[in-house]
Structures are given as C-alpha cells and as structure tokens.
Amino acid sequence: MAAPAEKHDVFKAIADPTRREVLRLLSEDERPISEIVNHFDMSRTAVTKHLQILTEAELISGRKEGREKIYQLHPEPLTEVKQWLAYYEKFWCNKLAMLKHYVEKDNS
Amino acid sequence: MAAPAEKHDVFKAIADPTRREVLRLLSEDERPISEIVNHFDMSRTAVTKHLQILTEAELISGRKEGREKIYQLHPEPLTEVKQWLAYYEKFWCNKLAMLKHYVEKDNS
DNA sequence: TGAATATGTAACCATTTGGTTGTACGTTTA
DNA sequence: TAAACGTACAACCAAATGGTTACATATTCA
Incomplete structure (x- = not known):
C-alpha cells in the first residue's frame, strides 16, 4: 500500500x-480537458502535460466519462x-523571533 | 521607486x-557562503547560483563583511x-465547501 | 610581500521543462 | 457506417535549470 x-x-x-x-479553475468546478484548454493560449497537448504533473503531485485527478476526461x-x-x-510564519508574525537575526546588525 | x-x-x-x-539554515542564523556550502554536497559555484535566485526573490540578502559575504x-x-x-484552505478545512465538488460524483 | 582564504564569474555541459506538430484511437451522433 | 468530437501519445525542439571546472579578484595574516 506504500505509494x-x-x-x-x-x-x-x-x-x-x-x-x-x-488549480484555480478546478477549484470553481470540475472540468473536462477541452474546457480547461479554452482558458489558455496554448495547445491541448501542453495543457495535458501540466495536468499530468498536477496528477503526479496528487493535486488533481481525472476520470473518463464517455469520450471526455473530467x-x-x-x-x-x-x-x-x-x-x-508555518515554520517561517513566526519570523514575520512574531517580531521577537526576528531579534536574533536583525537587531545587532541592522541598526541603521 | 517601482521595483x-x-x-x-x-x-x-x-x-x-x-x-x-x-532558507532553513538561514532561519537559524545568518551565515557566510563558505559555511552554507559546507552543508551541501555540491560546489560553491552551484550554491552561489541558488543564493542568487533566492536573492532575486528577495528571500535573502547578502552583505560584504571583510572578505566574507554574509x-x-x-x-x-x-x-x-x-x-x-489561504484561498485553498477552505477546501480542506471546511468540508461544506467541498460538497459542490465531491458529493454528487464520488458517492461510492 | 606573499600565501591562504573567501568570493566572483566565465565557459561549458547534461537534463529537465514547456512548448510544438502529427497521428492514432475510442465515443457520439447524424 | 461515416463524420465529428475528445483524448492519447510519439517525436521533436528551444530554452531554462542545476551542475561542473578554471581562473580572477579582494582581503587577511604571517
């Protein structure tokens, strides 16, 4: 079961x-490839490659439905x-945490 | 003034x-290039290129101090x-927001 | 001064990335 | 069945990425 x-x-x-x-498009609604392609100024093949990369990252998934892939x-x-x-948020949310880094040197 | x-x-x-x-190393403390290089199994030149990219993204900055660049x-x-x-957090924090996307189809 | 240290940078290279065109295949539909 | 639609995939390409080696320059220190 190990991925x-x-x-x-x-x-x-x-x-x-x-x-x-x-990702933004798919956050609005699921869509077939052809519809996604319409939003870009590039070939369907190029878009498909991006979809593959997103699929490998498991950020999206596609299912066949008739002749469409949604x-x-x-x-x-x-x-x-x-x-x-989250690890870095403390460095910009909590000024105190930044002291160690900036106080001594950046005293202009 | 426009960057x-x-x-x-x-x-x-x-x-x-x-x-x-x-970034993690520099979150612990500021460091000269030579010290950063020690943490990696690659040439100083390669590390320098990464530092340039991080600098262009304004995630780090370097100052000359003697013969070192810190x-x-x-x-x-x-x-x-x-x-x-933050835009996508609602999709995994708020189950309700996911209904529109998953409920009808993923009913297995 | 001269050697050692720390960095800058040019030139080069292999692989990856992001795109293309062309062709083939399964599914609708007239 | 034949045409149209939606997709898959192979082959190719230019440019970016991530790395190298070699050499030049600036600073410190004996």
Whole structure:
C-alpha cells in the first residue's frame, strides 16, 4: 500500500503559473480537458502535460466519462506547503523571533 | 521607486529542495557562503547560483563583511505563498465547501 | 610581500521543462 | 457506417535549470 512516493513534489507542481491557474479553475468546478484548454493560449497537448504533473503531485485527478476526461481538484497535498510555511510564519508574525537575526546588525 | 518586479518569483524560488534547505539554515542564523556550502554536497559555484535566485526573490540578502559575504533570511515574500494557500484552505478545512465538488460524483 | 582564504564569474555541459506538430484511437451522433 | 468530437501519445525542439571546472579578484595574516 506504500505509494511510490511523489515523482513530482507539490512544490514543483505549484511553481508554474499555468498550473496554479489550472488549480484555480478546478477549484470553481470540475472540468473536462477541452474546457480547461479554452482558458489558455496554448495547445491541448501542453495543457495535458501540466495536468499530468498536477496528477503526479496528487493535486488533481481525472476520470473518463464517455469520450471526455473530467478533472477535479484534490487540495490535500497543499497541506505540505502549509506546514512548511508555518515554520517561517513566526519570523514575520512574531517580531521577537526576528531579534536574533536583525537587531545587532541592522541598526541603521 | 517601482521595483523592476521579481525576475524569479517566490514560487519558483522555493520549488527547489536545496534552496528550501538554505532558507532553513538561514532561519537559524545568518551565515557566510563558505559555511552554507559546507552543508551541501555540491560546489560553491552551484550554491552561489541558488543564493542568487533566492536573492532575486528577495528571500535573502547578502552583505560584504571583510572578505566574507554574509547572507540573512528575509521571510516576508513568503506571505505571497501564504495568501495563495489561504484561498485553498477552505477546501480542506471546511468540508461544506467541498460538497459542490465531491458529493454528487464520488458517492461510492 | 606573499600565501591562504573567501568570493566572483566565465565557459561549458547534461537534463529537465514547456512548448510544438502529427497521428492514432475510442465515443457520439447524424 | 461515416463524420465529428475528445483524448492519447510519439517525436521533436528551444530554452531554462542545476551542475561542473578554471581562473580572477579582494582581503587577511604571517
């Protein structure tokens, strides 16, 4: 049952603006590939590749329905990013935590 | 005063594991390049390139001190990621928001 | 001064990324 | 059945990415 791990990690997946836009589209509603393609100025093949990368990161999944393939959002893997960010939040939310880093040197 | 915008956006900057590790190191304390290099199994030149990318994303900055260049963390740009994530949090924190997406189809 | 240290940078390279076109295949529908 | 639709996939390509080695420059210290 051990997943073969993520070939594409979620950080790489969300690094591309096109892929972030795909996620936004799918957050509104599930959509077939052809409909997703309409939102971009690139070929269907290019969009399909982005969908594959997002699928490998398990951020989306697609199901065949007739001749269409319908993709839907799975936001859960984004928790990894959230957890990573949480560590750094203290550095900008809690000024006290920044003292160690900035006080002595940046005294201009 | 208008910044020439970010050549490297923060999403690309944090996409690389090496760069995330650099951020973690600098969150502990500011460090000269040579000390950062010691933490990795790659050349100083390679590390320097990562430092440049992080600098362009304004996640770190370096100051010359004698013959050393000392880098320190600037976590502020990460707020952009946090804001982006906030939009998707409702999809995994608030089950109700997911109804529209999953209820009708995923009824197995 | 001269050696050692720390960094800057040019030139190069393999692989990945992000895109293309062309063709094939399954599904509707007239 | 034949045409139209939606998708899959192979082959190809330019540019970006992530790394290297080699050499130059600036600073410290014996």
